Amino acid sequence: xxxxxxxxxxxxxxxxxxxxxxxxxxxxxxxxxxxxxxxxxxxxxxxxxxxxxxxxxxxxxxxxxxxxxxxxxxxxxxxxxxxxxxxxxxxxxxxxxxxxxxxxxxxxxxxxxxxxxxxxxxxxxxxxxxxxxxxxxxxxxxxxxxxxxxxxxxxxxxxxxxxxxxxxxxxxxxxxxxxxxxxxxxxxxxxxxxxxxxxxxxxxxxxxxxxxxxxxxxxxxxxxxxxxxxxxxxxxxxxxxxxxxxxxxxxxxxxxxxxxxxxxxxxxxxxxxxxxxxxxxxxxxxxxxxxxxxxxxxxxxxxxxxxxxxxxxxxxxxxxxxxxxxxxxxxxxxxxxxxxxxxxxxxxxxxxxxxxxxxxxxxxxxxxxxxxxxxxxxxxxxxxxxxxxxxxxxxxxxxxxxxxxxxxxxxxxxxxxxxxxxxxxxxxxxxxxxxxxxxxxxxxxxxxxxxxxxxxxxxxxxxxxxxxxxxxxxxxxxxxxxxxxxxxxxxxxxxxxxxxxxxxxxxxxxxxxxxxxxxxxxxxxxxxxxxxxxxxxxxxxxxxxxxxxxxxxxxxxxxxxxxxxxxxxxxxxxxxxxxxxxxxxxxxxxxxxxxxxxxxxxxxxxxxxxxxxxxxxxxxxxxxxxxxxxxxxxxxxxxxxxxxxxxxxxxxxxxxxxxxxxxxxxxxxxxxxxxxxxxxxxxxxxxxxxxxxxxxxxxxxxxxxxxxxxxx
Amino acid sequence: xxxxxxxxxxxxxxxxxxxxxxxxxxxxxxxxxxxxxxxxxxxxxxxxxxxxxxxxxxxxxxxxxxxxxxxxxxxxxxxxxxxxxxxxxxxxxxxxxxxxxxxxxxxxxxxxxxxxx
Numbered sequence: 001x002x003x004x005x006x007x008x009x010x011x012x013x014x015x016x017x018x019x020x021x022x023x024x025x026x027x028x029x030x031x032x033x034x035x036x037x038x039x040x041x042x043x044x045x046x047x048x049x050x051x052x053x054x055x056x057x058x059x060x061x062x063x064x065x066x067x068x069x070x071x072x073x074x075x076x077x078x079x080x081x082x083x084x085x086x087x088x089x090x091x092x093x094x095x096x097x098x099x100x101x102x103x104x105x106x107x108x109x110x111x112x113x114x115x116x117x118x119x120x121x122x123x124x125x126x127x128x129x130x131x132x133x134x135x136x137x138x139x140x141x142x143x144x145x146x147x148x149x150x151x152x153x154x155x156x157x158x159x160x161x162x163x164x165x166x167x168x169x170x171x172x173x174x175x176x177x178x179x180x181x182x183x184x185x186x187x188x189x190x191x192x193x194x195x196x197x198x199x200x201x202x203x204x205x206x207x208x209x210x211x212x213x214x215x216x217x218x219x220x221x222x223x224x225x226x227x228x229x230x231x232x233x234x235x236x237x238x239x240x241x242x243x244x245x246x247x248x249x250x251x252x253x254x255x256x257x258x259x260x261x262x263x264x265x266x267x268x269x270x271x272x273x274x275x276x277x278x279x280x281x282x283x284x285x286x287x288x289x290x291x292x293x294x295x296x297x298x299x300x301x302x303x304x305x306x307x308x309x310x311x312x313x314x315x316x317x318x319x320x321x322x323x324x325x326x327x328x329x330x331x332x333x334x335x336x337x338x339x340x341x342x343x344x345x346x347x348x349x350x351x352x353x354x355x356x357x358x359x360x361x362x363x364x365x366x367x368x369x370x371x372x373x374x375x376x377x378x379x380x381x382x383x384x385x386x387x388x389x390x391x392x393x394x395x396x397x398x399x400x401x402x403x404x405x406x407x408x409x410x411x412x413x414x415x416x417x418x419x420x421x422x423x424x425x426x427x428x429x430x431x432x433x434x435x436x437x438x439x440x441x442x443x444x445x446x447x448x449x450x451x452x453x454x455x456x457x458x459x460x461x462x463x464x465x466x467x468x469x470x471x472x473x474x475x476x477x478x479x480x481x482x483x484x485x486x487x488x489x490x491x492x493x494x495x496x497x498x499x500x501x502x503x504x505x506x507x508x509x510x511x512x513x514x515x516x517x518x519x520x521x522x523x524x525x526x527x528x529x530x531x532x533x534x535x536x537x538x539x540x541x542x543x544x545x546x547x548x549x550x551x552x553x554x555x556x557x558x559x560x561x562x563x564x565x566x567x568x569x570x571x572x573x574x575x576x577x578x579x580x581x582x583x584x585x586x587x588x589x590x591x592x593x594x595x596x597x598x599x600x601x602x603x604x605x606x607x608x609x610x611x612x613x614x615x616x617x618x619x620x621x622x623x624x625x626x627x628x629x630x631x632x633x634x635x636x637x638x639x640x641x642x643x644x645x646x647x648x649x650x651x652x653x654x655x656x657x658x659x660x661x662x663x664x665x666x667x668x669x670x671x672x673x674x675x676x677x678x679x680x681x682x683x684x685x686x687x688x689x690x691x692x693x694x695x696x697x698x699x700x701x702x703x704x705x706x707x708x709x710x711x712x
Numbered sequence: 713x714x715x716x717x718x719x720x721x722x723x724x725x726x727x728x729x730x731x732x733x734x735x736x737x738x739x740x741x742x743x744x745x746x747x748x749x750x751x752x753x754x755x756x757x758x759x760x761x762x763x764x765x766x767x768x769x770x771x772x773x774x775x776x777x778x779x780x781x782x783x784x785x786x787x788x789x790x791x792x793x794x795x796x797x798x799x800x801x802x803x804x805x806x807x808x809x810x811x812x813x814x815x816x817x818x819x820x821x822x823x824x825x826x827x828x829x
Binding site for chain 2 (some may be wrong): 009012016024026027028030031032034035038050054055057058059061062063065066
């Protein structure tokens with residue numbers, strides 16, 4: 001209250017003529033301070049209400065009096081303005097239908113432009129929410145076959161790059177997986193990131209509590225973890241003593257060393273959008289750490305200040321040359337490159353959003369044309385009224401001002417309503433997130449769009465609101481009165497209206513065509529066969545039992561049986577990644593199929609682990625061979641695999657896919673030989689866009705009952 | 713110096729009245745007026761300052777040193793401006809009070825205030 005009273009009086013002082021402000025400022029401030037002390041002394045709300053109303057009323061009166069005294073006669077225009085406003089309100093209220101139509105139309109246009117501007121600004125125009133975000137780049141392997149694209153990197157490459165002095169100030173690599181967090185009675189399945197120690201310097205955001213993971217901890221593979229603010233708040237009740245506490249991730253204790261600030265948005269390019277914590281990437285398996293052939297890690301770098309993308313790419317090319325020289329057999333055709341993080345994050349969504357913004361501007365134009373037309377009709381109607389007012393002595397300027405006030409009122413009402421529409425539609429848009437737009441959580445109300453659309457709306461109402469006065473200027477009042485509504489002015493108004501209608505038809509045609517294209521692309525998107533039954537329900541479970549394959553298998557079996565026992569459940573199955581979320585990657589060779597050419601010793605494929613009636617539950621068809629059978633493929637049985645249609649077609653060029661054997665080597669829990677026993681339909685596992693035309697799009701699916709729980 | 717307009721406006725009358733016992737500063741005048749009129753007449757800083765400025769022009773009030781026992785507050789003492797009545801002001805207040813008294817007497821004589829005739 002105290003601050004409000006001070007602010008209010010400061011506002012009035014600021015708005016007052018400077019002479020008066022100099023003269024009385026100290027006096028007024030002293031008065032207000034005394035009054036505040038008095039109100040505090042008296043206590044309760046009443047003195048404050050009295051004080052603020054006194055300051056408000058006194059401020060208004062003083063403001064008007066002093067300005068009138070300062071410029072002489074400004075009181076008169078103010079009084080006129082008040083009269084104009086009253087008259088304008090009355091004139092709109094007299095025609096409520098007309099006013100509602102005009103205001104509603106303009107408000108829709110203003111709302112549409114404000115909304116789409118906010119979305120385009122939030123997604124495309126605004127920098128990413130990191131300090132000096134323009135220095136952030138997505139770094140990775142490049143391939144001459146797909147120029148301009150940046151791919152994942154292997155761990156040894158990442159370590160060499162991070163150690164090599166270059167144009168990058170900091171480099172970080174990341175891997176995201178699913179972890180079981182045991183905090184309370186029910187285990188929680190959460191996503192967690194493993195990162196290199198350069199992570200915090202790269203993103204430029206420090207933990208709010210505690211510290212980052214140090215290079216020393218990283219080197220020894222210390223089990224320390226930095227929590228995301230949401231995890232800290234939701235699972236640990238924002239415990240201020242969280243630092244040093246031990247938490248259980250996949251049954252292993254980790255020490256909490258830091259908490260990231262609220263609102264920190266992990267880079268989407270590192271697939272960390274939903275990551276809940278960060279631990280050391282050095283905790284990955286020895287095999288992964290040694291594998292220079294594979295590529296499993298997303299890498300991001302921060303350029304040194306003043307460096308450009310060209311110097312960065314040149315230094316990466318130099319790094320590539322050194323690496324090829326050092327490992328000629330493994331890295332024969334491999335290069336390294338970088339792309340701006342913003343471009344990589346938003347991808348091609350720009351091409352979808354910009355037409356949306358264009359369409360909304362067209363909509364605003366149509367709204368403006370409509371309102372212009374309405375105002376012209378009104379102008380023709382009002383010709384007689386205005387003529388009468390001129391005849392009884394109203395000056396041209398006075399009439400102009402009256403019409404201006406009416407237009408301003410129209411524009412202001414439309415602006416307020418339009419801002420409301422924009423606010424509601426933005427809330428809807430961001431909560432629904434149609435089309436899975438990146439950075440949607442960064443979209444917020446942008447005053448820029450409102451200012452632009454408001455300017456358009458007010459200009460329209462000004463220009464066409466003044467039409468009556470402009471149209472009848474040359475004709476004398478007597479002449480005008482005599483002619484009434486059928487004079488030359490009216491004929492001109494009709495011509496203008498005709499032009500407006502033609503313009504509007506043109507704009508409408510453009511927007512209809514644009515809408516047709518939008519609907520077409522939407523129809524294409526929604527007619528995409530995802531390959532599975534979108535009516536299936538999924539739930540995510542954590543596991544907190546012993547780290548033992550037999551126990552885990554029993555646990556999953558029990559859950560499956562309990563789910564199947566629920567009335568109405570037709571099929572129950574499990575997977576480690578449900579469709580549209582992601583894949584695992586695996587290199588393999590199939591007997592009877594020539595090995596991969598070039599540097600790669602093995603073909604690289606996406607894979608998925610499933611159990612139970614997963615295929616039936618998801619409605620994925622078995623096209624050839626058989627599906628998994630608990631009796632035949634149960635725990636301990638020979639390993640069976642299913643492949644999808646595209647992969648089967650590729651194998652068919654060399655041999656019959658059914659019965660083909662592939663070997664996954666000797667290490668790891670998915671080691672051993674697998675036999676392909678069936679072919680299933682293609683599904684969209686990563687997103688709804690068609691798979692890229694590379695061999696990697698093919699995807700064997702297999703199941704191995706001996707595997708451990710996902711993410712372990 | 714222009715002659716002050718008579719009869720005095722309620723605002724001018726009450727400011728003079730508030731200053732009659734002792735010099736006061738801005739908010740003290742406003743608080744006194746609000747109190748004696750039971751909140752009927754409240755004066756904000758701008759209005760009061762305008763009135764005081766005009767009254768100074770008419771020679772009714774003049775700036776004054778703070779009284780010796782004035783509360784020093786919290787260092788804002790220097791910004792407060794104290795005013796006191798000039799002899800003209802005191803005379804104007806007396807004349808206005810007399811005028812009002814005559815007016816009240818007249819009203820009583822015409823039984824407009826009720827009570828015994």
